[in-house]
Amino acid sequence: MAGKVKREKWSENFSEWYNELIETAGIQDKRYPVKGMNIWLPYGLKIMRNIERFIHSEMERTGHEEVLFPALIPETEFQKEAEHIAGFEGEVFWVTHAGHDPLDIRLILRPTSETAMYSMFSLWIRSHADLPFKVYQIVNTYRYETKHTRPLIRVREISRFFEAHTAHDSYEDAERQIREDLEIFDRLAKFLAIPYIISKRPDWDKFPGAYYSLGAEIMMPDGRTLQIGTMHNYRQNFAKAYDIKYETEEGEHEYVHQTTFGMSERLLAAVMAIHGDDNGLVLPPTIAPIQVVVVPIPKKDAEADVFAYAREIAEELRNAGIRVHVDERDIRPGRKYYDWELKGVPVRIEVGPRDVEGRKAVIARRDTLTKEVVERAEIVEAVRKTFDGIMDNLYNRAKEFLESHIKRVDTIEEAKAVFEDRRGIVEIPWCGSEECGLKMEEELDAKMLGTPYPEEKARIEGKKCPVCGREAKFIARFARTY
RNA sequence: GGGGCCGUAGGGUAGCCUGGUCCAUCCUGCGGGCUUUGGGAGCCCGUGACCCGGGUUCGAAUCCCGGCGGCCCCA
Structure with missing residues (x-):
């Protein structure tokens, strides 16, 4: 069934494949004149927003509240937890001047937000009734990466950094939180059709300041792994450094237990890498900005009919809640196919004079590059079924790839x-x-x-x-x- | 940390070794015209570049020095 799908460049020359696709598919423009900082283009941003929409809904479902902290952190706050500073000080951007004058207290651009948030947590958390305390934000963070930068994967400005921070009255409740994070991550991974593995990091490689760290990895086409999610149990390390205490029912004052859960635009990199092929992106319908593209195939004398038929099908799909676009550009159909394949649109519907006459349409699947003829009357159902088939196929293909590696x-x-x-x-x-x-x-x-x-x-x-x-x-x- | 390679239109490239034939090649893109439309059609016109600074020279994309940027290998 997947006989037409080519993945030669994808597997043999992944770096080049990836770098080209980032630009040709309209994900990011990497020509911005600061190394490791790239521009989100509209199409890429739409995909990322669809991923984030799911994350927001999961946060809502699990009782996390959204907050937004400032990007600048005073060095005095940053330096409160010893391991944390040691882990990050070599790669933070410093703000040392305001205008012409040096600052009395220098500022860092957040590499992550523990040190920005936790002095506030100590003001906010008073009582056991405040716990568990669960907040999150999606913001940009900055790390002066010295290794090769790569769009979405290793950047100096992580522009969509998700971080959930929680505080608990016990180690056990913090552990329960980690299990919840794993469940959320699993649901997200299914939503993106990406199989993954979870590893507990060795002590020498855990997050700076953490008691232990978990990492979620995926398998990239070149056989290297990419970390796309982390969960950390901090125990009381940060609570002690930032004096985050609560009053127990018995009137005692105890330090909270904390956890964090982090993800980023690497999720999009994972989707691109795992599902893509030599023709370009292959997007899961769940996050595709355009789920169905309708391509009219006009014949000289029947042009109006074909366009009307295409619009009518699009309207019906739109009413059924499907994100659909009719490509009415005045170029040859073949060219349109290539364009939309590059952009990973999951389903293409081709309609020509033959289809108008026979009340039919051709459905082409992006993941397998196969086509099937369906009845006009059954089109919504056929598209929905195709979406399901694509999700299953993408997940299974990727799982097989991961397991075989x-x-x-x-x-x-x-x-x-x-x-x-x-x-x-x-x-x-x-x-x-x-x-x-x-x-x-x-x-x-x-x-x-x-x-x-x-x-x-x-x-x-x-x-x-x-x-x-x-x-x-x-x-x-x-x-x-x- | 050590070593190597490279920087030419929006993207990809030729030219560099051996300075002048280069107001810089070709492909693609972009704008326009004719023609076409079930898998990137064709023809014509137009558009657009030598990373920055200094040096050598009658003359520098080409040689030298410095800077900035990118890529690769090793530790």
């Missing part, structure tokens, strides 16, 4: 063999020591993503750490990452 091995040699072609994720037994973990990172020239979450105890029975030979306590995942 995860290899379970027991020795360093086997792991090295997997990375020979620089592709995939290796799962290998591990004793849990930092020394052995770092040793494996070095040997494999790959990063430890962490250990499967939730833990998979059964899989390590009788296994040994391939570095030290001691009994394995975990499965460790390694991959080349973005």
